[in-house]
Amino acid sequence: MFVMHGKEVLERLDEFVRPQHTALVLVGMHQAGHLDRSIARSDGDPAGPTASLPRTVRLLEGARDAGVTVVWVRHAPVALGEATSDLGLELPAALAARPGDVEVVTSRVNAFLGSDLLVTLRSRGVRCMVTAGLATEGYVQATADAAVQRDFYSVLAEDCVASFVPGLHTAALAMLRNRCEVHQSTELLSIWAQSAA
């Protein structure tokens, strides 16, 4: 942490993701109701997304053990009869909300728009948002970048995000490295495990 212009600025990962002020925000983690082009496309390859899910489960479990706020973003259309798509792959049973978790519904790609996400995070004193889920160039990029703009420390769990198009995952990740703090889930789990001990 350093002080500049009268403000305390956090600068290390363990400062950013302190459980007391951190939320793990999971996007795209539901079967139906998807509105974004990045989900279940006809030219998509589910291999990357499927491979990311066990790591996301471990990240979720570590977050819960440490007392990190868990937020599930569910996408649902506002217009009656609006066409939606299904995720197109099976989610592990462990990737499900439990009592104490928060659910936010949005009709936009950016989870902060058309939802209560901002006031939900602020009312819980959240200063840092860790983003995980699908798909990298869709909900993930829009939401993680929106968090930066809304003055959250924005951390991306690099190995817990994926896309149905590998090239777009690479492109989005390159852009996100220049905007967010991008880290492997093992680094986050290590910090959370020490705080839970």
Added chain:
Amino acid sequence: MIADSQGGAGCGSFSLQRERTAVVVVDVQNDYYSLDGALAPSQDFSVMGASVQPQIDLLSAATDTGVLVVFVRAVGSMGHPTTSATKILERVRSNQSYAFDTPEWVVEGTWGSEVLAEVRAAAPQGVEVVKNRTSGFLNTNLDLVLGAHSISTVVVTGMATDGCVAATVRDAADHGYRVVVVRDAVGSYRPDLHAAALEIFADRYDVRSSAEVIAQLTTHDAPVPQEA
């Protein structure tokens, strides 16, 4: 309507209704573009430099045909009232990664924060919108200005392709606008991220050249405006 369901539409027929279209010029300001500005001299200007004339040409066409032009200007500084702790961190980090040789840029009220003169002159009737964050829509009156003119399509130019342009484009789609990104009229100090952003844009928005957009704005048989 979720505008991004239009998908990648860079091929096939392309048409614009002048009365429902606005050109949104993102952060084309002296500090970013002028060789007398705070940042441009220390950076890779190859992509940015090439994007200036296409913008002038496009804005001239928009002015000639009465199309709304909006200049979005980023304004901020380390001590600005909207500068948060995370914004300070962002500025410190980007100062390091880009090797800017100055701690301040686009300071409110300075020449550096003004729109690049030759671009501003190409659309004298252009409206200015000031922002303090990456997206042209976040806590600004951009949506009000566009709505007041019944705009349904935003044609986006400016910088950075991977930063403020990308954020503005995503928010435009989420606000229900059809998005057209002008491929040769956007730029970044990072050619690699410029390319990455264009790759994503091409998949979900209409990416066109300035020549294609100009042709649409200046066609004399533009269709009668229809409900979107």
